[in-house]
Structures are given as C-alpha cells and as structure tokens.
Amino acid sequence: MSRLSRPLGVALVYVWLSVFVVVPWVAILVGAFAGGWASFWHSVSSPEAAFALRMTLEITLVTLFINLALGVPISFWIARRSAPGWRVIQWIVELPLSVSPVVAGLALIVVYGPNALIGALLAHAHIKIAFAFPGMVLATVFVTLPFIVHETVPAIRAIGDTQEQAAYVLGASPWRTLWRVWLPQLKWSLLYGMALTAARSFGEFGAVLVVSGSIVMVTETATLFVYQASVNNQMQAAYAVSAVLALVSFALILVLQLVKRLGGNRLRDH
Amino acid sequence: MTIEFVGVEKVYPGGARSVRGVSFQVREGEMVGLLGPSGSGKTTILRLIAGLERPTKGEIWIGGKRVTDLPPQKRNVGLVFQNYALFQHMTVYDNVAFGLKEKRVPRDEIDRRVRELLGYMRLTEYANRFPRELSGGQQQRVALARALAPRPQVLLFDEPFAAIDTQIRRELRKFVREVHDELGVTSLFVTHDQEEALEIADRVLVLHEGRVEQLGTPEEVYEQPETLFVASFIGESNVWRRPVQGGAVEVAGLRLPVDPAIPNGTPVAVVVRPKDVQLHPADREEGQGQILRSAFKGAYSACFVRTRDHEVWEVHVPSADRHLLSPGAWVRMDVHKFFVFPA
Numbered sequence: 122m123s124r125l126s127r128p129l130g131v132a133l134v135y136v137w138l139s140v141f142v143v144v145p146w147v148a149i150l151v152g153a154f155a156g157g158w159a160s161f162w163h164s165v166s167s168p169e170a171a172f173a174l175r176m177t178l179e180i181t182l183v184t185l186f187i188n189l190a191l192g193v194p195i196s197f198w199i200a201r202r203s204a205p206g207w208r209v210i211q212w213i214v215e216l217p218l219s220v221s222p223v224v225a226g227l228a229l230i231v232v233y234g235p236n237a238l239i240g241a242l243l244a245h246a247h248i249k250i251a252f253a254f255p256g257m258v259l260a261t262v263f264v265t266l267p268f269i270v271h272e273t274v275p276a277i278r279a280i281g282d283t284q285e286q287a288a289y290v291l292g293a294s295p296w297r298t299l300w301r302v303w304l305p306q307l308k309w310s311l312l313y314g315m316a317l318t319a320a321r322s323f324g325e326f327g328a329v330l331v332v333s334g335s336i337v338m339v340t341e342t343a344t345l346f347v348y349q350a351s352v353n354n355q356m357q358a359a360y361a362v363s364a365v366l367a368l369v370s371f372a373l374i375l376v377l378q379l380v381k382r383l384g385g386n387r388l389r390d391h
Numbered sequence: 392m393t394i395e396f397v398g399v400e401k402v403y404p405g406g407a408r409s410v411r412g413v414s415f416q417v418r419e420g421e422m423v424g425l426l427g428p429s430g431s432g433k434t435t436i437l438r439l440i441a442g443l444e445r446p447t448k449g450e451i452w453i454g455g456k457r458v459t460d461l462p463p464q465k466r467n468v469g470l471v472f473q474n475y476a477l478f479q480h481m482t483v484y485d486n487v488a489f490g491l492k493e494k495r496v497p498r499d500e501i502d503r504r505v506r507e508l509l510g511y512m513r514l515t516e517y518a519n520r521f522p523r524e525l526s527g528g529q530q531q532r533v534a535l536a537r538a539l540a541p542r543p544q545v546l547l548f549d550e551p552f553a554a555i556d557t558q559i560r561r562e563l564r565k566f567v568r569e570v571h572d573e574l575g576v577t578s579l580f581v582t583h584d585q586e587e588a589l590e591i592a593d594r595v596l597v598l599h600e601g602r603v604e605q606l607g608t609p610e611e612v613y614e615q616p617e618t619l620f621v622a623s624f625i626g627e628s629n630v631w632r633r634p635v636q637g638g639a640v641e642v643a644g645l646r647l648p649v650d651p652a653i654p655n656g657t658p659v660a661v662v663v664r665p666k667d668v669q670l671h672p673a674d675r676e677e678g679q680g681q682i683l684r685s686a687f688k689g690a691y692s693a694c695f696v697r698t699r700d701h702e703v704w705e706v707h708v709p710s711a712d713r714h715l716l717s718p719g720a721w722v723r724m725d726v727h728k729f730f731v732f733p734a
Contacts, residue, residue, distance in 0.1 A: 283476035286443050289463040290470045291490035291541065301489075305480045 226331030309384025424588030469538030678721025
C-alpha cells in the first residue's frame, strides 16, 4: 500500500503543479510569442507598454532603496528588543502581510488624497502624493517592508552583540562597526530580502491601483497595463507585458536560489 | 596603568543591582584575578573598565585619568571575550589588523605588527583561515592577538579559558601570564576557577553579591581571609556555626579559644581548612571521630571523618599515611589553625 501510495502522491503533485502553475505560464508565453518575436517586440515597445514597464522598474528601484534604508534600522530595533515599544514596531511592520493591499492603498488616499487635510496642505506646497509617483512608491513600500525585516532580524539575533562590542573596544565607531562588522555578515539576508521585495514590487497591483488611479502614460504600471489591456480585449499586448513580468519573476527566483546556495553555508554557521 | 574604582555602583534598567559601591585599586603592571560565584558582578566590573557599561554612581580612573564617561573607543584597553567574539567574516589576519586599521596606522606598519603578533602567538600558518576553521585554543590566541595589536595598556580577560580543554587551558594560562610579564601591561581577568586565579594572579579580588570581599595576594586570601565568604569560597573548608561559651567554641570535642571580648552566646562561624587538621590513630574511647572514607588526590588524600556529634569533616593527610586511616578506624583530631567570623 505504502509502496504504491508514494509514487501516486508524487504523481498527483506533478499533475497539480502542471495544471495550476506550469500550464498557465506556458499559455502566457505562447500567447506572447504567437505572432512571432516581431509582434511581441511591437507590443512591448508600444509607448503605453514601455511607459508602464519603466514605471514599474522605477517604483521597484526606489522601493528597494527606501526599504533598505528603513529596513536595516528597524531590524536592529526589533532584534535588540531595545527601542521602547519594539513590539509595536514589529506589529506595524508585519501588518501589511495580513492587510489587503487594496485597503492599504485606500488608507493612503484617505490621508494624502486631495480632499484630505494632509493631502490638501501638501497640494498647496505643490507636492502631489495620491494619483502620482510618490503615492505609488509609498503603497509599494508599505506592502514590501516586511520582507527585508523578516530576513534580517533572525540573522542579527544569531550574530549577537559581542562582535559589535569587540569592535567598539578596538576603536571602531558605531557607524564603522555597521559597515565593517554588521553589513558584511548580513549581506546574504539583505540580498534575499531585496529579491523578495523586488519580486513583490514588480507584481503589486491592488495598492498601486487604488493610489494611482491608473492613468495611462501617467500612473500606469505594468500590472495595471496588463489588466487594462485584457479588459479592453487587447490580448496580444496583455500577453506580451505579462511575459516580461513572468520572465522577471523567473529571474528573481533564480537569484533567490543562488543567494540561498551561496549564503547558505555562511548563514548556517551562525 | 593603574585602575581605580571609587564607590562604583551599577544598577540595570530593570532595577537589578549588579555592582554595589565597589572601590579598589589595581597597581601598575599588576595581574589581578576577579574571583566570585556567578552573579557576583565580576564581568560587570570588567565591562565597566572597558566602557561597555556606564556606572550608575561612582568614578573609574585608568592611569590617573577619569574615564567614567569615556566611550570604549577612547579607553585604549584590550578585551578578550569569553566566547572570543572574533569577526566571523574576516580571516585571522584581518581580525588582528582590525584595531590598527581603526586607528589609521599606515598599511606597512599594520602588516609588520600583525605578522609579528601572529608569529608570537604561533598562528602564522593560520593567517588566511576563518575563525570557524580554528580550534578553541587557536581562536583564543587570535582573540588575544587582536586585543594586543593596538598596544593597549590595560588588558581585560572575561573567563578566558572557560571553553577550553584542561590540558590546553594550563598551557594558555601560563602563556597569558608570560605575555603579561613581557609587555608590562596591567591585566584583569574574570574567572570562577579559583585554582586559575590563585595560580597566575598577583592579587585576587574576591567578589560576592556585587561587593568586594577582599583584595589580596593568593596567600593572603587563602591564609588570612577577611570574611566568612572568602574563607569558605577560597580553598576547601569546614564551616561550623556555634555560640561562644566562656571565651571558646566547642567543635568535635575540642575547645577552640576565641576573642575573650565576644560575649557568651554570640553565634560565630568557625572555619577550619582540611590541611590544618592532623589525625592520630586512637582507640574507641579516646577517639573524637571515625573515618568514613578517603579519596586519593595525588600527594594528599581527602579523609572524611564523622565526629561523635555526627558532623562530617574533610581532612587532608599525606597520601603516604593513608594506610593508617582505613574506613571505620577511630582518630583523634588536632586543629592547628582556624578562623572565627561573626555568623
């Protein structure tokens, strides 16, 4: 019985994966390249599609930068349990994992929208957040902040604080210690968190949709473009941009595996 | 460099008091062992000297300079951590060079100094290894080399040999003492191993519940303990609590004279070292106790004697005389030396 059930189980997993994961992927690729390379390229390089892809890339890069700058200190606060209210910080950082991105986007509109107080004040100073690039970045940062923190906190705890103290006694300032002692040892955790952040930024839809208003050639990202194109029955365009997103995800998965393998030995040593 | 503590207190944020009004002085070039049970505050004192903790009250002076509020970066002390705290992502060479780079020493001078230290520590062939590829004893020597590189005038060791096998531990202990003598630094080391403290320290600072019990040479703390804690913590001892009766205390049928000024009925603790008792074979009538068992310890044997009032004494006798004292034999006891403390 058990001799039979094991191959049967494995077979079921394969069938399930094929039907629900592999086939849709292949379908996207087939759809994108059905008209040949030239028509794929034509769809991807149309002004609207190119704009959307570039906007997604820009949001991802800015998000990575902000998350790194915010994520490292937040990780230390949580890992050290030293900052007053570190539990609250941890809870706030983890919130996006359970809150619907659409709700997060809506919350930003409520605060920064042109009819809200802060939004109106900012608009007065000619700073536009809702329905503009800054709001889209904010939404993406909100959704992706947990990733770097999640990867980094356990690594900081595993390394402990005696190496830091050793560095201080040897004359290194806190800043130099971060640079020479902490970052080199947190490098793999940070890279892993960044890869997850990038993957999520590329794919973010709900939060960005609400915040941006999805205005063509102004605030339309790649995922919004795909949605709009499919609603408008421009399937070739939808497939082509989807294929680009799919390939980027695939590349990021490869990066994650590579990071795991390269960093694995080091991480395990701690 | 001299080190001086003046009324130093350390209270942790939770309210836990780790050091309570500690004052002491360490002389230039001295090696002092901080000895005490866990929780006695010895590691906190070391961290206070290094600047990793700030005192809640009191002052700390190093080399005649008040350092109470100086950060660790500016104290010019070397600290060897209990678990070595080597930089895991750096080679042995880079670990040792770390402090010199932070002090912006020229590159060729760093190289000369690091190679000199690696040679001195017999680590030259491990220069390009990572800490995880070394044994405990080797990591310990890297930690020492790293601490010595910036030429500190004060060297601090936190339980330096705790995680090392007995054999290598003895060698390292001697080695550390040699390093101390050769460099002429002032050293403090924390240990809970009294053999270690008595063997290599010039003086021993005995701590108990965050207070200094005694600061003295190994002979002094052993032969002239100032408190009951020191007497019972350093070396083996038999401790008996009795009221004073007519200027004496009665133990094992012996009347041990105490200070006649102590009034009758005052409870005191009498401490007798196992080496300060002599046993004589006796018959059943005149014997004060009976041998329970004895344990061979090399040059001497530890005999356990049960007295008529059912107290068990530890007595050390030369192993050569051990055959005279088989279990069950009756003995007479002579006490050469004892200490009396308020109980």
